[in-house]
Each structure stands twice: as structure tokens, then as C-alpha cells.
Amino acid sequence: MVSPIYLIAGALGGAFFLGMLRDQWRTASYLVTLAVLALTSWLAADWAWALATGATGAVEITTAGTPPPFAVNLRLGIAEAALVLLINLTGLLSALYLRDTMFRQGRRAMAVLLIFIMALCGIVMTRDLFNLFVFFELVVISTGGLVLLSRDGRSLAAGFKFLIASQVVSILMLVGIIFAYHATGSLNLDSMAANAAPLLKGGALAFFLIFIAVIAELKVFPANGWALDIYESAHPAFSALVSAGTGSATLFAVDKLLMIGGAPWMTVASAIGIVSFVGANLFALAQRNDRRLLGYSSVAQIGLVLLVAGQKDILGEQYLFVAGGVLLAHAVGKAGLYWLSGLVTGRDLPAWAALRGQPLMLFAFASFIAVLIGLPPFPGFYAKWELVHTLAGEGRLLLLGLLLFGALLEAGYLFRWFGYAIKREQPPEPVAPSFYKRLVIGAAVVAAWALAWLWGELSPHDNLLLATPLLFALLFLPLEWLPAKLKNALAIGGLVAWFWLSYQAYDPLQLIFGAIILIGGALVLLASFQEKGRRLGFYPSAMLMYAGLAMLIVAEDAFTFFAAWESLTIGSYFLILRGRESEPHALSYLVFSLGGAFLIFAGFALASGGNPDFMLDALQQLTGPLVGCVFLLLAIGFMTKRAAIGLHIWLPGAHAEAETDVSPMVSGILLKAGLFGLFLMLMQLGRQSLWGGDLTHVLAWIGAPLAAPGASRPRTGRREALLAGREGSWVGWRSDVVALGGLAHLPEQRRQPEELDRHVLAGGVLGSDGCEPRGEVVAPAGHVELPGPHTVGREGAPVAVVAEGLERRARVAPPPVPLQGL
């Protein structure tokens, strides 16, 4: 195999060679640049493959025929190979993206780019402290040079500020290095790690200086002022390189230093990391400029990886999986978004509505956001699962909470941005038609999905991307060009087929919910046959939601349950977003749902005690004071989906604004997910007390007080549908609650599904289903008689509900007649 030293020597040779070409030979220079980057990428890929498949072990490259620590040496292990591949590929793609600019600037700019990439590879591979410094300086200088490529005049000031800050940093680093050398007698990182004790005793100050300098190079919050200006004003392809390339390489350098520093420095790194993650995400909320927002997001994500680096001791073998997952997801997503921003002319967030007519670009946008946040099936999801569980297992609950909080903020502002792109008015400036730029973005999308598959394979859990329901949903993406009626038929066929294939294996609880979801879903979709056209985006979203629901009811371990939960959340968000004025409602739905999802996540993590392979049945074995907390977390999480009091504000708007056939999907089927979760939780955990209060009773009574007044209010006018829909949900909730209350009145020990009185269950669930009249049907029928609050709490109450529910079912005439003109 070719020695990895050629990654450095080759790029340098290429850069020097470019100097020999005439300035007018732009094409030749550009081709040489691309060729060099392609060769180095291929070399990196070759090594990454060999290391990943185990064909070779990590390789040490010595120079000058002298062993370390007397000469500089490099190392290429699996982590280094992955990073080097990332850096080179990003460089190659950015060079493609920068085609026009490079042609304009000439061969010198191309040489600077080559050296930039080479220096990043050097930072990753070197094992020598001073060599690290030299490569850092190379990165700084080439960054300063490439910033000048932007046409934005503000980039000049940004670049100058950057140089000043870097000078200060390098002064401190040099002082630290020389005193560290004095303390240990060597400049080699590995030998310094072996002699860590004398270094940290006598040279602690020196190490501190070096560490602080490198952390400052990372540009963590709040010391990130100069970095943001660059992110905002430089050419987007270059911002992509800085975010993906420099961020990754510098993080790896911090990791190398932490190897020397040990435990106290890891705590420092974790603290800086989490502050950066939460702080930068908070600031990102307020940003209106797209590139500055991405800059803050970059700072936040780098903080997250720093946090992971600081938790290396408890992550153990999972370290590379977790850190790599978050880092690669960040790099691909961030680079993709920056490249995408080059297509949009306006810099305001709503200006991204320019992408509205471009389904491929919208898909790219959605993919990048998903990979950045860590939604299933992307690597961040697997990585965060392991990380959160490890944190819970070690009792680092504050970090866990802050981590999930920061993630929620991130999801919030990123999806708000997506909402702008889908719903705002298209600005007059067209999207740039450049072929190369789209090619680069396409490559990034492919990379994102490839990583999703790869991390699924590497994960100890099942590969989510290979789950049949999810694949079925994704199948609709390439079929988007077909007419809606055909897709509808396919969708209905798929739902029914899946039910038919699986129902024999269902237990009673799963059977009921399976019927509601799959058969009910197929029935609801029948109404969609009347829609004409292609309905772009409807079927993948709807199928994603159904896939999540289908996987939810058969989930046996917490991981699959949570993955299914998030899938159905995202699918339903996209569905709700399709409504006319639904932008704010869809966003609040998403934020509440994801917030609830993270609470469920936290609940599972606590319950599992740090075991990421937690089976749901094991919830039964939980004992101790922890159980109350877990109950509370899970309950609140499920209730956000069920739209219980306080967590319901998204519901009316979403229902009203959603398309006609989406409403019943959301109210009748989607909300059942929350109900399923509550059932599951109650059966596994039984009655629980927290701080003396019986939580099951709290649950049961939450919906009751408000439902009755809502039911008796007379309604007229155009808002009938809205009110009826809302009221229907209230009533539906109340009926669920009654069913649950019935459950709660059963003896205290935890129940298996088979032991339940099926009538109680069916009555409660179906009753609530029937009690949720489609707005279209109830309003013309006039005042509806509803069970009053006096039925709650009595023995035999469930039976009463069953009777009413079954009666009402008979009265409701299928299929629902869509209301005209409302």
C-alpha cells in the first residue's frame, strides 16, 4: 500500500508544481488541483477501507530513518483515516464548488487550497507537538488567504481579526511548548503521555497554556467572535471547509492532548463543551442571517464533540462510535447546508423559500437538517443513544439534561428555518443554476445516507435503514413522479399487506392498535383518492409516520421504540406542515413532540441504568425511588402526543390548518401513539407514587375538568369545524382517561396484556375513537350528547363508556363527508 506520507508530500508537490504553470493556463491549473485532490482522496479511502476491514493495523510512519521521539513521526489509525478521508473529500467537493472562483483567482488560490487541505491532514496524522504547531500555523495562514477569496468586502475585516486572534494564540502555544519540552525532554506526544506525571507536576502550567491555546483555536463559545464573522462573510464553500475540516482536525488535536492531560482536563473539556453547545444554540435562535446561524450551529456542534471527547473515560470502546457519529454527521450536514446556501441569493432565513420549486434541493435540505439533529436513521441518533445511556449510567444527569435541552433548541431553530423554506413566499431572485454546485450537494446527500447505513451496521442495535416499514416509506421518494391516485393505492396496499403479514404475531394490545393504525390508516387514505395531481411530499411523509407507528407497536426494546417514536413525529410534522397557514402550528407541534420525545428518552435512559440494550419488559423490574421519576418522564412525554392539558396548544391550529385528509390521520391515528405509550407504561410500571401523590390518579383526572364545559358550549358559524375538532379531541382524551382510570382501578400489580379485560381496553380505545367525530360529520348533526363527568370514578364506568362508544360508532356514517367551503 502506498505510504500515507504521500498525502502530505503529494499535495505539497502539487502546490509547488502549480507555481510553475503560467498564470494564463487556468484550466490546466484547475485540472491539476482536482487531480491531486482526487488522488489524495483515493489514497485516504484506500487506507480507510483497509483499516476498517482489518486488512492492516494502524501504521506508524517514521521520517528521516530515525525512530521517534528523535524524529517526527505520523500515525494512521482508523480514526485518523476516517478524518483524513473526510477532509480530502470535503476539499475535493469544495474545489468543484469553487470552480468559478478558482478560475477567476488563478493558480495561486488553488495552491493555497491544496496546502490548506494538506495541513489539515498533517494536524490529524502527526504525533509531534511542535509539528502540530507548524501545521496549525499553516492552517491559520491558508485560512487567512482563502478568506480573501470571498467577494464580500466584510471578509477582509473578518480575516484580519482572525489573524490577530491566531497570533495571540500561537504566542501562548509556543511558550507552552518550549516549557513542556523542558519538563519532559521530548516533543513527541506519545512519549509525553508515557511521562505524563513529571509533565503535569512540573510542567502543568505549560500544558495549561498549550491546552488553552488549542481550545481557543477550536473557537468555542463564547470566545468565538472572530470565527462567526468568517462563517458569515466568507465564500460558503470555504465556510464548509472551515466548519467540517478545521473543526474536525482541531478536535482530534484536542483529543491527542487530552491523552496526555488525563482526567482533570477531561472534566474541563466537558464543561467547555457543554457550555458551548447550549450557549451557541441559544444564540443561534436569535439569528436571522443564514450563514451566521450555521456558524453558531458549528460552534455548538464542535462543543458537543468536545463534550464527547471529555467523556472518553466512561465511553470506553464506544468512544470512536459516538464521537465519530456526531463529528461526521456534523461535518456532512454543515458542509451540505453551507453548499446549499451558495445557491440561495438572499441571506435572510425566509429567503430560502427560493428552494420551493426544487424538490431535490428541498430533500437535500431536509436530509442535512435531519443528519445534523441526529434523527433516525442518521448516525447522530445512534451516537446520542449510546452517549445518553452512558451518561445516565454514570449518574451525570446534569450533562444529560443540558445535552437534551441543547438538542431541542437546535431542532427548533433548524426546523423553523425549514418551515420558512416551505411556506414563505418565493423571493424574486432565482436559485443559481450551477451544475457543479448541485453535483456537490448531491454528493453530500449521498454521503449522509451512506453514513446512516454505515452507522446502522456498526451499531449493536438493528440497522434502522433496513427496517421494512422505513424502507417502504423511503420507497415513495423515487416514486414521487407518479400520480397521487397510484401512490394512494400503493400506500393502502402496503398498509393492509403489513397488517395481514403481522397480525398473527400480535398480542391483544398490539392487535387493537395495529388495527387502528394500519386498517384505520388504510380506510382514512380511501378519502385521499379524490385528490388530483401528484401531491409531492405527501406520501413519503405519511408513510414515514405510519412506518413509525407500525414499528412502535411491535417494539421490544427501548431503542426501536424510541426510533419509531421519532420517525412518526417527523413524518407527522411534514404532513402537518403541508397545511396552508400551518407554519407556526407545525413548528409548535414539532417542538412539543420532540420535547416529549426527549423526555421519553431520558426516562428510558434512567430506567435502563446505563444499559443501551434495554428491553421494554424490563421496565417491570424497576424498583426504588427512581421508578417514580421514570413514570413521570414517560407520562409527560406520552401526553404531549396525546395533547393533554398544558401540552395541547399545537392541536387546534394543526387540526384546523391541516389538509382535509390529514386531520383524521392526526386526530384519529397519530394521537393513539401517545395512548399506546401510556398503556404500555401503565402496564409495565403499574401504579406509582411520587412525593406521596398517586400518579395514575393525577393522570386520570387531568382531562376531566375541562372537557365538560367544552362539550356543552353551543357552536355556530364558520368555526364549527375547528371547535368541533377541538372538542372532539377533548372528549376523546377524556374517554381515554376514563379507560386508563379503569385500568388504574384494577389491582395494583402490573398487568400483562393477556390478563386485561379486553372489553375495558377496546371500549376505552374505540370509544375514544368513536367519540372523536370528524368535524365534518358532527357539525351538521347538531348538538351531541356526551357522557358527563359523573360517569368517572364509578365502578362499571368503563362499561358505560363502551356502550356509548359502540352506540356512537353506529351513528357515525362512514365514510366522512368532506366539508365544503370551510
Added chain:
Amino acid sequence: MIKRLTLLLLLAGIGSLFAGLVLTYVPDETLNLTASYYAERTAEDLGAANIVTAIIVTYRGLDTLGEVTVLFLTAAIVGLVLARGKETAGKPQRQLPPPGELLTTGTRLLLPLILLFGAYVFSHGHLTPGGGFQGGAILASAMLLLLLSNPARRFSHRLITLVESTAGISFVFIGILGILLAGGFLDNRILPTGTFGELFSAGAIPLIYTLVGLKVGAEFSSMLVSLSETEEL
């Protein structure tokens, strides 16, 4: 006011760090691990008399490669940013006063001496104090003298860049030869180490350092020329 106060606080912090370093500093009694290795092994392994040169060119050759690249990078960027040479090529706008007699004669006298001295320094890097960087800087000072004495004179960027690039590629090539013919990248033993203390000894070190000297000289000259061309005559 606040800014100044923060700055003073920051400097006070850094100053205290420095004070800590100074107070705990204990000079070595004997050479440490790496230094003693270099002291004992340089003469027989590499054949170089100047140990610092041996470290720079061979043992820590990768650092030197990076350093040389820094200069290349800077020259390229400065050239890119200040590219006005072609535009102002031609007659100057106003009539320049002639450089003084002292300057002209001095230049004519000193220029060849400076160039010779520079060449001596970088070619004898392995024997006496000095080396490629120092020699290259001296060469560039000759260029500076020329620029000062005749500001209107235009230099060929083409030639400078050619020298620079050729030297750079040769450096990388020699490094790769080290992998193929000797122990590793930038190993100087591709050429025989010869007799200790002679000009043609220490393997490839004089060759590398000569190339470095030419490259550094060319790059500094390029930077000086680019900067001087910004002057509007």
C-alpha cells in the same frame, strides 16, 4: 475604558502565568533525552558538524517542509492580493529624483558581496552556523537593496516564481527519494555522508539546504517586490 481594563486584566493573567513559569524554571544540568541523542549520534549517523542543521534538515525535516510551505503560502497570498505588477508596468507617473551617488555605488559594490555571502552561508550550513534560511534572508536583503536604490525597476515575477517552485518541487522530490533509497522521508543518507567536516559531506544536507536557501531568497524577494509595487509612483 472597559476594553482597556479587560485587556489589562487579561495581560495580568498571562503575566502571572509567565511569572509562574519563570519561578519554577530550573535549567538542566545535563542534556535531556533527545538532546543527548542528537549530541552523540549526529556526527556518525548523518555526518553533519552543525547539529542544529542536522536537526532542522533531517531529524525534524517535516517541520522544515512545513516552514518552507509557510513562506510559499505567504508569497502566493501576498502576490494574489497585491497583484498590480502588470498594471503599473510602464513608465512611472512622475519624474523620480535619481538615487544618490552613495547608494548607487554602494549597491554596485555590495551586491555581489552580499550574494556571495548568502551563498556561502547556505552552502556551508552543515559545517558552520547558518543555513538555508539565514542564507536566503541574506539573498533577499540584496534584493531589498536593489529595490531601494531603484524603485521604478520592475522585476520579473516569472523568474522568481520559477526559482521558487523548482526549488520546492526538488525538495519534495529529495524527500521522496529518502523513502525509496534510504530510511524514510527526508533521510539525508541518499547521498554518501563522506568525510566529516568537508563541504561535500553529510549526505543530502548541503543539497537540501542550498535549495532551501534559493527558495527562501526567492520567496522573500517576491514578497518584497509585491509590497513595493503597491507604491504609487
Added chain:
Amino acid sequence: MALIAMITGFLLILIGLYGALSNRNILRMIVAFSVANTGVNMVLVAVGYMKGRTAPILDEAVPAAEAASRIIDPVPQALVLTAIVIGVGVTALMLAYAYKLYEKKGSLDISEHTELKW
């Protein structure tokens, strides 16, 4: 002796940093950084010094056999060479920026050039 050089170096660094961060004229900032760089280089060289020893060059005065007991630490000298060159490189780059900034706004005052806020 080495201690004096070290302290001087540190003082130069502090003076240089103060000048760089408190001045508004771009050229003065660059000069201040030059001063700070010189300070760093002095500190670097001072660390390697050992009392009573001589330069790490092997000739008739210091034959190869006695080298280990007669010479000072050669490594900091090698490091300082690289550091000087890098410092020069960054200085040249900053000067190019200064020229471009002046060309853009006609002023060398850094506060006129900062448009990007939080």
C-alpha cells in the same frame, strides 16, 4: 544569565500584546506583534541554555566525542528558527491585509472596519 533573557522575553511579549490589542492603527498593531514575536523567540532560546557550555557545532574546539558534555541543547534553536520564519510569514500576510483594508476604506483605523456584530 538565561533567566535575564527569559524575563526580558516575557516582558517583550506582554508589551507587544498590550500594544497589539490596545492600538487602533493597523500598522502599529503589526509592529507590536513583531515585538511580541521577538519576545517569544528570546524565551525559546533562553530555555535551552546551560551554564558553561558552548554552541552545538562540532569542530576542533568541540570534537564529536566530547559533544554530549560540552554543548547546549540544540533543539530550542531549531524550534526558534521555524518560529521566526512563521512569524515573518504572518507579518507579511497581515501587511497585505493592511494594504487591502486601506484600499477599501482609506483608513488604517481598525474600528472603521468592523461592521459585523454579534
